[in-house]
Amino acid sequence: MIKASYKKYVLEFKNASGTSRGILKTKETWFIILEENGKIGIGETALFRGLSIDDVPNYEKKLEWVCSNIHLGLQKLVAEVFNFPSIQFGLEQAFLSLKSVNNFELFPSEFTKGNQAISINGLVWMGR
16 A cells, blocks of 8 residues: 655755746745655655746645545546646656656666766756
8 A cells, every 4th residue: 555745845045046937045845755565756746936837825735635645546646636737747756756666767768877868958047
């Protein structure tokens, strides 16, 4: 049987960071922690206050509900958190982590082994 819990963590930025809607000095994030037969899976549910679509007053209550109803399984839970994309992502990540050989390496590849590069898009930060 899978057990679930979550833990809140607040990131304190070393430098204030500008966004299109203001300045961020901190960022809240939550980790969903799954446990089954001595194995742990971890998924991050992160939102940006004022920027994320799921920045709503009942966000943490929804996380609590998800953990209390983990027995419903990933597919049913994802359907229930449709309006909370960051929670959906965290759930998917936690279940992948739980089933992985290494719970911090969800998609083993030549890149994760350090043998191959990957192409990325650049991110332009609106800081000063």
